[in-house]
Amino acid sequence: MTKVVVVGDRLVSSETLKEAALKLNIPSPIEVVEFQWYSDLTKDQFQEKILLIEKGGPEAVNIPEGILEAIVDADYLLVHIAPVSKAMIEAATQLKLIGTCRGGIEHIATESVKSKGIPLIHVIRNAEPVADFTLGLMFTETRNIARSHQGVMAGEWRKSFPNDPYKTTLSNLKVGLVGLGYIGKLVVQRLNGLGVEVLVYDPFVDQEVIKAEGLKVDFRTIEELFSEADIISLHARVTPETTNMVNHSLISLMKPSAYLINTARAAILDKEALVEALQERRIAGAALDVIWSEPVKKDDPLLQLDNLTLTSHIAGDTIDAIPRSPYLLRDVLNAYFQTGKSDMLMRL
Template identity: 35%
Template sequence: MKKRIFITRKIPAEIKSGLEQDFNVEMWEEEHIPVPIRILEEKISQCDGLFCLLTEQIDAQLLEKAKSLKVISNMAVGFNNIDVETATKHGIAVTNTPGVLTETTADLTFALLMATARRIPEAEQYLRSGEWETWSPMLLTGQDIWGTTLGLIGLGRIGTAVVKRAKGFGMKVIYTSRTQKPEVEKQLEITYKPLDDLLQRADFICVMTPYTKETENLISTEQFNLMKSNAILINTARGGIVNEEALVEAIQTKKIWGAGLDVFESEPISKDDPLLQLPNVVTLPHIGSASIQTRMRMARLAAENVKKVLLEEDCHYILNPNYKNGAMYR
């Protein structure tokens, strides 16, 4: 009897059909509506493999219903939506899709930085609304990018890729990280700084660190008070790393100049959220990896992960410690 896989959102047909060669596959057919929790509870109690997105909260309560589940394949790099510790206790492998979205997310990060600094969405709306009547010296003036200082909070794959783009703009790059990286510093000609020092020096601050208990609300009132008045905050990591109430206050009181956000504490963000009322905040609907090529690579890798675990083949993207070939070693 074939093992069963449940896919929590509509994915490309070719990815689904590839899995159907070896497994019984059922898929929630909606593209824009998350699978209801009652259906997810039902399916997770029946399936051997779960192919899911960041929108699904796979918590301890849900995992208690997963009687035959062997693997949770997250179509994302981040995995804070999954209780990995509880999954491990139940002998369930958890996988993600790192690497394939690095360059695409770095592109978006730098595009967001540029759009915020040069007020591109605001200028585009100004033109479309018919307000543009003449040229004037200070009309929609923004901040320079070339020759400024970029501060990175976190220096993983995506952060390193952002450094390479920043170098093309003649930016000086400083970074802070849980561990200092001398080899990378030498290779990329960047400098390590403690967080408080970085916040005081940087013109642009990019949040690139994973979301953990330690990084929750890492950037809040105290940190905004250290920043330059012309500083721009960019967040393409996770919303909970930045305290949004403190961010709104920092921009309204001109402690910092603006912000570019692809992620939020609660997603989707409410249309009435104060952040959306601020003209010098550029907001995007979590599209960091949203190129056709990258999303296909992510889906393909997520499918490969669930397949390899269920067939007890070596899988390089298992997040649980001490897991190998279908068994959990404690």
């Protein structure tokens, strides 16, 4: 008997995760034990729980009642956004793998997972939507699409903008990506298709493997990337090492004509450094889908900037991304079971 524990939530039901679990290529018979995490909350209430996790990790919220007992002899654990806490990892005696299917992994006690040597497969459920949205923000910011719309709706027929000295087509610009994970690779594919030169900083990827995958990129140090790129797009995950990684020092290396795009996590970008650079016109502009305090407060200095595009954390919000995620996780896990390799196996 192979035991799989699944934890559903308001967005992805345990029934859907169970259906995916039963199609895993693991020894049968398969026993699936289901839990639900805050599935009865309203959308706003559930969003509050998500924000607690993103700020405080898995220990900042409650875990489902009874899961510590159920996980003791579990072989696999599948979750969407429910917490995988230190207590859960410590209780598990024979866990062979953890699978999750959401944007980040803030909900997982990664240090505990690492200390036990448990493989963690992280399927980014909305990678395609985020990659599309990232490209959209590049066009929006460099060509003032949102600012022009805002002006027209307010009765203004704007023809001039802060980045007027630098306006050009995307094909004339070098795009630098910080992080070349699953989403970063999808962004590269789109930029390659448009004939845009791409620079990459990611010290953890095998450059030969990237070339073998057919991705056309040039690798740089992070300082070189910030100095050379015309658009810098952030795709790193939050760790102690990456928190506030993009700081005054790196931003000071950017060209006056350069733009910064963030569809990853707010915490990797130093807010004060970005605000100062935009206020002083030391860079041409920025576009953010992730903000340090969501929803943004009315007195936030971000709202006073005329060279910044803000969206309300919607990069991954499409009708099919979340419902499909357990089946995407199933397919990735089965490929991993077959080959022993996966781009989505986390390096902890």
